[in-house]
Amino acid sequence: MKKKLLSVLLAAGMVMSMAGCGNSNSQPAASNDNAAETQTQAAETEAKTEAASDAQTADAAGGEAVTLKWAIWDKESTPYWQALADAYKEVAPNVTIEMVDLGSTDYMTVLATELSGEGSDFDVVTIKDVPGYATLVQKNAIIPLDDYISADGVDLSKYAGTTDQVTVDGSLYELPFRNDFWVLFYNKDLFDAKGVDYPTNDMTFDEYDALAREMTDTTFGSQVYGAHYHTWRSAVQLFAVLDGKHTILDGDYEFMKPYYEMVLNQEKDGVCRKYTDLKAEGLHYSAAFSNGDVAMMNMGSWYVATLISSLQSGEYDADLCGNWGMVKYPHAEGVEPGSTLGTITGLSVTSATDTPDEAWKFVEWVSGEEGAAVMAATGNFPAIMTDEAMDLITGLDGFPTDEASKEAMNVSNLYLEVPYAENVSEINSALDSYHGSIMSGEMTIDEGIAAMNEAVQAIKN
Amino acid sequence: MKSARKKAIAGKVLVYVILIIIAALMIIPFIWMLSASIKSDREVFQMNPFVLIPENPKWSNYHDIWTKIPMLKFVENTVFLTIVVTFLQLLTSSFAAYSFAKLEFKHKNTLFFAYIATIAMPWQVYMVPQFIMMRKFGLNDKLLAIICLQAFSAFGVFMMKQFYEDIPDELCEAARIDGMSEYRIYASIMLPLSKPALSTLTIFTFVNTWNDYLGPLIYLKSEAKKTIQLGLKMFISQYSSDYGLIMAGSVLSLIPVLAVFLCLQKYFVEGVASTGLKG
Amino acid sequence: MAKGLSRQKKRDLVAYSFIAPNFIGFAVFTLVPIVFAFALAFFNWDGSNPITFAGLSNFKQLTGDVFFKAALKNTIIYCIGTVPLTMIASLALAIVLNQKVVGRGIFRTLSFFPYVASLVAVTSVWKMLFHPSKGPINNILYTVFHVPMEQLPQWFTGGLVLVSMILFSVWKYMGYYMVIYLAGLQGISAELYEAASLDGANTWQKFQYITWPQLRSTTFFVVVMLTINCFKVYDIAIMLAGGGSGELTISSTVLVYYIYQKAFIDWKLGYSSAVAMVLFLMVFVVTMIQFRGQKKYQ
Known part of the structure; x- marks a missing residue:
């Protein structure tokens, strides 16, 4: 089935490219069957007057040069943007992809500003996080893709349920192309040195806590931290939602208490670095892990690519962290292992674009299986996890060779760090802020949770 | 007599001790920046033990900064912006300030209030309406947008006005009686007298434009139009932060600013010989 | 006529x-x-959808907003601490560096360093110096003053974060205002001092009767700019106190951060403008009082 789809896509691509070579000038009625096909689509989308979209889609099929302006971040340090654009050039030679780098630090702010009012010239935009996505949806800056999805028969089930969590009133405004999930990284050398068994793919939180404590060495000079939690809210707070009984949008956060207690007790006993220290140092999690004194660290799968490339380039000392592995997230008592957090990166079509159909084609391609192959080849986890893509990643030079690390890639339940909700950005800010208060000791766990409840309930009403 | 001299010497010593302490406090960050700029990512945040010069200094940071991003182009853009903005700012502010300080006219207070009021508004508040407006003017992704934003700041007018007010009115009155036009008074009396103020404003405008980040971030998107500060931020990506390179870039970007300061600071000294506070 | x-x-x-x-x-x-x-401030707008009239509802909402109240309180405390300290420090520095001191040029340039150096760089240094467990400051407190480990000050959280912010900002902007004062000092005529010397005035008297009154408009300018800039404090707070996602807690949040958050994260531009109005009114009142004060002197 997959193979067939691929070959159809490839064939379509070849036809398109040939058409592209054939007539470089605009010939609206060049290929009739394509025009007919898109006509039904146009009727459904109601986006444009029929005549206009008619002419447009026909243009694309006929191969008129189209330029799509695509908002991205960190072009220099992220290889897959260029790889995707180049690969798409093969499929649709008449389409020029113009990438605009908005930088990663303030990406969603700049993007939302750019899409404010009318007159933006972006066609396709990358969606970095769900709060930002919610903003753009509410601003009507991006369009619903449902009609396109049903017209082209895109199978959403391949996205492992993530699309459900970003559906807004029954409509989907983005299609994910990258899907990172959280795993537990560990340093095998430290476990070997201590003669402790490696963590497994099936650990309860209690077992995890005990293991972290067992690995800890507080002797000055030969210090080992059993665990490491980055300063993000997700790294601590979201352990609590993995049992599937609660969500981060609940408005009553009593269920987070045991996890805060676990981490703060570990901090007190020197099992992990102090939150306040991390904040003062601005210590990046990658620096923490590559320093070779952290036994286990929970982090997103994007770190796999970083670890592999930094070890190869010599930026990380292989003696300190070269022997690493991964296992699944620990799980709550009575819950099957493999539940974890996910972060999706998606593409959307702007409402300002003059060429929504071409923009959609691009989005569909990047988020589809061909795009997935490109992503996997660069060591990133595509939103559609095919066996081929998985083999590509696990087969990368530098990927851990043990079976457990490969098995860790199988996710049973994926909960987005933040699912869509109407006021998700405000809820997110409130939770971020009180997470900081609890972790830095400004508030006790109970005070912090009470404040969270109050703030989120106020936002929801 | 003798004890007075002793006291004076003790005072001098005290002044120097304080000055040296202050100077040390001031220079620490720069030394740290220099040191960090030749370190690898991991070494930058290593505190225990802290080393000033790492075993293997990463001089390549100073090389990479030019090759990893089109730094030369960024420098060009920044220099162009800074010079144009500073020039316009000096010219228009000192012109307007003269009027506010030395002339009487209708709505003077209202107009001046408009200036002050805008200083008090954080830019974040009107950034969006401003952006939408500028885009309507076709200024999105144009260097001209930054010039329009920065060149007519209220700050410059306010500062120059305060300085002009300290210049005695009698000078202008005398010139007026001599039949000089206001433009001549401005050009031949006020301007030469306000060199310290002008150099101060030059430095502030220069530093502001040079270091501006949010403005270019919102307005300049194509690679060919970006500025140094945007270039530096390019290194800070979500999943890794290249501190060594950032610091190397910071050191480089600091040099022109310091050069301008050093060139202009003699104007603060000007006249000190005759006016200094002799104890 | x-x-x-x-x-x-x-x-x-x-x-x-x-x-x-x-x-x-x-x-x-x-x-x-x-x-x-x-x-x-009197409307609801998200930057894209049509604007709707909100009347005073944005302001009403402010009164029950925990974060807004915390931001307001923190900003005011920060201003009360920073404005006088910076003014005094920069004036003192300017007067000293206006005298014939050996190496005056070098000292002046050095004082200007913190102002021109990038904020990312200098805040990193500060955070190292005041690092709660490894920083030299706490190290001294621990080894010299025998402060117990658990009681070592946490400079970047809780009640102390504002103190750190104030100290930092005095240090960073002292050179800036010193430059303004230096330029102002040039305007004072030497004859005034010579006449005072003949009358047997001492250093303090000269300062009191000549320097201070002569610097009136400069001081007015410095204080107004300081006040405005203090009320607009934003990136210092983020850099010194921001957590993992750059967020500020209730003890370190400031008005402009909140304005930024409401405008660009939540896209409630109307509400954000309402917060800005409060900020503006405070600056306005303070400036007017100073304006009156300056007029009275004249």
Whole structure:
């Protein structure tokens, strides 16, 4: 089935490219069957007057040069943007992809500003996080893709349920192309040195806590931290939602208490670095892990690519962290292992674009299986996890060779760090802020949770 | 007599001790920046033990900064912006300030209030309406947008006005009686007298434009139009932060600013010989 | 009569011609958007969808907003701490560096360093110096003053974070205001000091009766700018106190951070403008009081 789809896509691509070579000038009625096909689509989308979209889609099929302006971040340090654009050039030679780098630090702010009012010239935009996505949806800056999805028969089930969590009133405004999930990284050398068994793919939180404590060495000079939690809210707070009984949008956060207690007790006993220290140092999690004194660290799968490339380039000392592995997230008592957090990166079509159909084609391609192959080849986890893509990643030079690390890639339940909700950005800010208060000791766990409840309930009403 | 001299010497010593302490406090960050700029990512945040010069200094940071991003182009853009903005700012502010300080006219207070009021508004508040407006003017992704934003700041007018007010009115009155036009008074009396103020404003405008980040971030998107500060931020990506390179870039970007300061600071000294506070 | 009027008109025209080059640019690019933003406080707008009238509801909502109240309180405390300290420090530094001191140029340049150096770089240094467990400051407290480990100050959280912010900002902006004062000191005529010396005035008297009054407009300018900039504090807070996602907690949040958050994260531009109005009114009142004070002296 997959193979067939691929070959159809490839064939379509070849036809398109040939058409592209054939007539470089605009010939609206060049290929009739394509025009007919898109006509039904146009009727459904109601986006444009029929005549206009008619002419447009026909243009694309006929191969008129189209330029799509695509908002991205960190072009220099992220290889897959260029790889995707180049690969798409093969499929649709008449389409020029113009990438605009908005930088990663303030990406969603700049993007939302750019899409404010009318007159933006972006066609396709990358969606970095769900709060930002919610903003753009509410601003009507991006369009619903449902009609396109049903017209082209895109199978959403391949996205492992993530699309459900970003559906807004029954409509989907983005299609994910990258899907990172959280795993537990560990340093095998430290476990070997201590003669402790490696963590497994099936650990309860209690077992995890005990293991972290067992690995800890507080002797000055030969210090080992059993665990490491980055300063993000997700790294601590979201352990609590993995049992599937609660969500981060609940408005009553009593269920987070045991996890805060676990981490703060570990901090007190020197099992992990102090939150306040991390904040003062601005210590990046990658620096923490590559320093070779952290036994286990929970982090997103994007770190796999970083670890592999930094070890190869010599930026990380292989003696300190070269022997690493991964296992699944620990799980709550009575819950099957493999539940974890996910972060999706998606593409959307702007409402300002003059060429929504071409923009959609691009989005569909990047988020589809061909795009997935490109992503996997660069060591990133595509939103559609095919066996081929998985083999590509696990087969990368530098990927851990043990079976457990490969098995860790199988996710049973994926909960987005933040699912869509109407006021998700405000809820997110409130939770971020009180997470900081609890972790830095400004508030006790109970005070912090009470404040969270109050703030989120106020936002929801 | 003798004890007075002793006291004076003790005072001098005290002044120097304080000055040296202050100077040390001031220079620490720069030394740290220099040191960090030749370190690898991991070494930058290593505190225990802290080393000033790492075993293997990463001089390549100073090389990479030019090759990893089109730094030369960024420098060009920044220099162009800074010079144009500073020039316009000096010219228009000192012109307007003269009027506010030395002339009487209708709505003077209202107009001046408009200036002050805008200083008090954080830019974040009107950034969006401003952006939408500028885009309507076709200024999105144009260097001209930054010039329009920065060149007519209220700050410059306010500062120059305060300085002009300290210049005695009698000078202008005398010139007026001599039949000089206001433009001549401005050009031949006020301007030469306000060199310290002008150099101060030059430095502030220069530093502001040079270091501006949010403005270019919102307005300049194509690679060919970006500025140094945007270039530096390019290194800070979500999943890794290249501190060594950032610091190397910071050191480089600091040099022109310091050069301008050093060139202009003699104007603060000007006249000190005759006016200094002799104890 | 008619002639007099026309002369006044002519004068006005000359005055306007001086102002025009700056004012036109200023009005178009700054004043118009600001007036628009002002009006926004009474509306709801997300930057894209149609604007709807909100009346006073944005302001009413402010009164029950925990984060807003915390931000307001923190900002005021920060200003009360920073304004006088910076003013005194920069004036003292300017007076010292206006004298014939060996290496004056070097000292002046050094004082200017913190101001020109990038904020990312200097905040990193500060955070190292005040690092709660490894920093030299706490190290001294621990080894020299025998402060127990658990009681070592946490400089970047809780109640101390504002203190750190104040100290940092005095250090960073002292050189900036020193430069303004230095320029102001140039305007004081030497004869005044010579005359005072003849009358047998001592250093303090000279300062009290000559320097201070002569620097009146400079001081006014410095204090107004300081106040405004303090109320607008934003990136210092983020860099010194921001957590993993750059967020500020209740003990370190400040008004402009909240304005930024409401405008660009939540896209509630109306509400954000309402917060800005509060900020503006405070700055306005403080400035007016200072304005009165300056007038009274004259």
